[in-house]
Amino acid sequence: MKILHLDSTHPYLSNELNKLGFDNFFDFKSSKKEIENKLFIYHGIIIRSRIPIDKVLIDKATNLKFIARVGSGIENIDIKHAKKNNIKIISSPEGNSNAVGEHALGMLLSLINNISYSHNEIINGKWSREANRGYELKNKTVGLIGYGHTGKSFAKKLSGFDVSTIFFDLKSNLKNEFASEVTLKEIKETADVISIHSSLTKESYEILNTKFINECKKPFWLINTSRGNCVKINDLIKGIKEKKVLGAALDVLEFEKKSFEKLLEPSNSNDDLSFLINSKKIILTPHIAGWTHESKLLLVKIILKKIKKLFAL
Numbered sequence: 001m002k003i004l005h006l007d008s009t010h011p012y013l014s015n016e017l018n019k020l021g022f023d024n025f026f027d028f029k030s031s032k033k034e035i036e037n038k039l040f041i042y043h044g045i046i047i048r049s050r051i052p053i054d055k056v057l058i059d060k061a062t063n064l065k066f067i068a069r070v071g072s073g074i075e076n077i078d079i080k081h082a083k084k085n086n087i088k089i090i091s092s093p094e095g096n097s098n099a100v101g102e103h104a105l106g107m108l109l110s111l112i113n114n115i116s117y118s119h120n121e122i123i124n125g126k127w128s129r130e131a132n133r134g135y136e137l138k139n140k141t142v143g144l145i146g147y148g149h150t151g152k153s154f155a156k157k158l159s160g161f162d163v164s165t166i167f168f169d170l171k172s173n174l175k176n177e178f179a180s181e182v183t184l185k186e187i188k189e190t191a192d193v194i195s196i197h198s199s200l201t202k203e204s205y206e207i208l209n210t211k212f213i214n215e216c217k218k219p220f221w222l223i224n225t226s227r228g229n230c231v232k233i234n235d236l237i238k239g240i241k242e243k244k245v246l247g248a249a250l251d252v253l254e255f256e257k258k259s260f261e262k263l264l265e266p267s268n269s270n271d272d273l274s275f276l277i278n279s280k281k282i283i284l285t286p287h288i289a290g291w292t293h294e295s296k297l298l299l300v301k302i303i304l305k306k307i308k309k310l311f312a313l
Contacts, residue, residue: 013300095299096290101153103289107249143191146198195223247281
């Protein structure tokens with residue numbers, strides 16, 4: 001059985017697949033069109049986000065048994081058409097949930113205490129204490145939008161603080177000892193911090209927009225470690241300028257390419273991106289919340305386990 005790896009992952013995966021008798025092939029550079037023309041010979045695809053697995057590509061993959069997405073979001077795969085063609089979809093959201101939870105907590109603490117910004121000021125010779133006076137998490141309400149693997153992970157990390165953690169999710173009965181389930185309206189009414197942990201769907205696309213911000217009863221800090229398109233950046237900037245949003249920590253941006261490896265436009269030609277880079281109220285990281293050394297290995301271990309289960313190995 002032949003497996004085509006379209007993105008680089010931890011070598012553990014291909015090594016273990018070899019031991020199980022799979023033939024591994026690697027193509028990290030060919031265009032989508034080039035891949036379509038040779039896909040009929042493969043039985044499995046291993047991918048992160050390099051190219052979309054759409055209807056056209058799936059129809060070319062006449063022998064495909066599974067598509068394995070090393071990571072959590074599967075918005076780059078036409079799931080409905082894959083299932084119609086009896087192709088199994090595998091992903092590994094469990095693999096980097098701890099990493100995302102830790103990263104979200106780190107970003108939040110840095111944001112409310114001006115850690116990143118004051119560090120840069122000191123590098124540039126400025127020692128400013130009063131202007132960098134921060135806030136404590138104690139007695140704050142943290143509202144999570146989405147309570148899957150990463151939302152639960154972040155809530156667990158927050159359980160060590162004197163905070164009230166609440167969440168909203170389209171699925172019901174997800175509450176555990178770390179967070180209480182509420183309506184989205186209640187998050188807007190009570191949250192001091194709002195953290196997005198949703199997959200990118202039609203419901204979550206630009207969910208954080210001017211309407212959302214205006215419906216919030218008090219100014220809040222925003223954390224986004226999910227997908228860039230969950231936040232409409234221009235509306236966020238407007239909210240910050242109007243002091244309805246106290247600040248934002250963003251690991252993902254709407255300016256990212258679909259592969260997540262680069263930004264669509266250079267910073268000097270984009271006013272919104274320029275504002276984010278230069279604002280004291282913003283912390284940016286380059287889509288690395290789930291990108292730890294530990295998660296790189298764990299992600300493929302989970303994929304391997306699911307492939308073995310699929311073929312009863």
